[in-house]
Amino acid sequence: MYMSPELKYKITACASLLAASPLDEEIKNTILENVGGMTESDIDKIISALERETFELSSLSEVLTKFDADQVQNWESLEAKQKEAADALIDETFEKITTNSISAE
Amino acid sequence: MSEKFSDIPPQLSEEELQKLASRVENDAKLTAEGSQYVNSGEEPLLDVMQAREKSVSIEVISVFKKRAEIDRTLTQLDAVLPFIEEHNPAVAEGLKKTKEDLEVKSEEGERAFDLERLKSEIEDLNRTVQEGTAMSRFGSEHGFSKDETYAFVEKRVAENEAKIRGLEKAGEQDGKRVEIDILKAEINGLNKTVQESTAMAQYGADHGFSKDKTYAHIENKIAENESKIRELEGGETLESAVVEAQTASEPEVIVDASKADEAVDASQTNEPFTPDALVKQEKDTAPLTPEAQAVFVESYEEARGKKTVWGWIKERAKGFATFGLWEFRQAERFRRGRNNTAEEIAGKAEQISKVSNLSVEQAVEEAYTMRMMAEGGDISSPESPDYEKYSEIITNNKKEQNSRQIDAIVANSSTALKERLEKYRDEFGKVVVADDRMMTGFEGTLRNTLIELQGGQTESDTKAFNRIIQERLDPKYWRRYVYGALEGVLDAWGFKVILSSIAASEWWLGKKDAIPVLSPASPSPEVSPKPESADQLAMHDNIWKTSKEWLQNHGITNPTNNEIMSVDKQVSMDNGIEVKKWGLDGNPIDTKMQQGFLLKFKGASKILDAIRVARGL
Secondary structure (H helix, E strand, O other), X not given: OOOOHHHHHHHHHHHHHHHHOOOOHHHHHHHHHOHHHOEHHHHHHHHHHHXXXXXXXXXXXXXXXXXXXXXXXXXXXXXXXXXXXXXHHHHHHHHHHHHHHHHHO | OOOOHHHOOOOOOHXXXXXXXXXXXXXXXXXXXXXXXXXXXXXXXXXXXXXXXXXXXXXXXXXXXXXXXXXXXXXXXHHHHHHHHHHOHHHHHHHHHHHHHHHHHHHHHHHHHHHHHHHHHHHHHHHHHHOHHHHHHHHHHHOOOHHHHHHHHHHHHHHHHHHHHHHHHXXXXXXXXXXXXXXXXHHHHHHHHHHOHHXXXXXXXXXXXXXXXXXXXXXXXXXXXXXXXXXXXXXXXXXXXXXXXXXXXXXXXOOOHHHHHHHHHHHHOOOXXXXXXXXXXXXXXOEOOHHHHHHHHHXXXXXXXXXXXXXXXXXXXXXXXXXHHHHHHHHHHHHHOOHHHHHHHHHHHHHHHHOOOOOHHHHHHHHHHHHHHHOOOOOOOOOOOOHHHHHHHHHHHHHHHHHHHHHHHHHHHHHHHHHHHHHHHHHHOOOOOOOHHHHHHHHHHHHHHHHHHHHHHHHHHHHHHHHHHHHHOOHHHHHHHHOHHHHHHHHHOOOOEOHHHHOOOHHHHOOOOOOOOEOOOOOOOOOOOOOOOOOEEEOOOOHHHHHHHHHHHOOOOOOOHHHHHHHHHHHHHHOOOEEHHHOEOOOOEHHHOOOOOEEEOHHHHHHHHHHHHHHOO
């Protein structure tokens, strides 16, 4: 039976998006098991939902990457602050000890 | 006095605690794997979308993000408005207005997104026909001959252009509607002014008019506005124009070239494009042919196992695998009930009303806090019982590294202090006292200071991560804006799907005991019957031979290697078996399985269906 190139194009895109989707296997299986009852409009709707999902995931991946980068930078800054705090405490303790020693004499 | 969240001990059940422990363990594994994945420098692959995104990524994704941000804010407003209405109606009124404005922007954003997608696809298709290799690849990927590819591209471009014109027309109509609303509001205001003498006097004074001149001015202004409205309405009712434009903007598939030409001709002559009723009806009601079904299943199988952006997110982990905690906390909040925190919510609402010039973002954030409180807890509070657990997971590696760093800093500082005191004595011959007790005190103070700084960073990480979860994984948003269309399709088939749980739950781990996603199905009459296959079969020799046997048991007497492989792969995935050659992770490994291992074949039923269809059985 003839299948238009447009429909074939849509079906391929829909199937590939579904395969790549993190949707639960049970949902994917439900879709696959019901392909026979699907209309072209259903394909359009599924493509639309899965494309949105892909965009959302791409966006999430970017946000997480940024979080990761920020986290690395923040912990590096923290380390620098900790070293500064240690230096300050060394100075303070040194001052205290030497002052006490002088007064002890 | 209401009970504070921090006063309530954790109430997770034994089962939940076990699940949590198992997740934490899994997170650690994913973290390790994620590091390997990231260090390998591999890029995430999006398969079909990846190819398209090469051209669409900048414009389309940027438009999508703008629209998504608006929709997320809308979702948050939807979620909090009932609480705010209950506790502070005045603030709720302001937020309702904000919501209305955002809804208009959301519609505009949706249109802009569709426009960009269509334009991007046109660019993509044009590029395809301009490059010989791209043409061949496209044809081969979709099973088209050269002529079919040209014809397809031509029709698709024409179809997209028609849709773009429809969307642009709808946009213009929306713009006109806004302008008309403004003009009408102005007329109403002027009419009210005329009816009130003080308002009239004030209007005259403001414009330096006498009473008569004020009347004349207002009359002229009203007449001018009415004329503009008529002009904008263009002799037809606006509603009919919008409906027409919306009809033209609906995705439409043109079955043959003559109809595509009709569509293009109609839009070029600016005549309303009325879609062929028969084509539309066929698209909406005619089920796919068996051949189309086979193509679907075949394409799906081919695409499985390829790397995806989600796989990349999951693999890189580094604490992101902790989404599961969201689920636990949600369960906790709801269990604790809403009444306990009523006073605190009222206090928070009061606080919102006191803040002047509250931006939408701030209002939403405050309102979100209220929502969290109403649901029983404040996840941003460091006093929360599971906060520490949560923080540890997010920052675990960093915290461990920093703790080692703290040890090193304390040891080095101690040595540095001793050396300095030594030098001081050598230089000045003074007797200084730095006994063990004093040095222990120094080290203790220093360690506490450093740990305090570390705690601040951990808290900051947790807050940042919480924000990501709030903004990106709100189940309500995913359900409405991302999976809305899919949910509609499944619903039409008789499946009640709880897609809201998808956004932040166990699904991403692909666990077998994941929360149920489908309610007891009551398939509609159009749904094709499931094959009468047995669900399980004990393994004989290996999965390949068992798959072959299963196919033979189901009427495929002479299965081809490809058919067996499809079943083998599906069964391996469904049973969580590790198969290195296909990149499948799991346990046990396919080469070290015990004879008689009970294999589940439920998921292979669809492949059986496809094989039967392909063979005309």
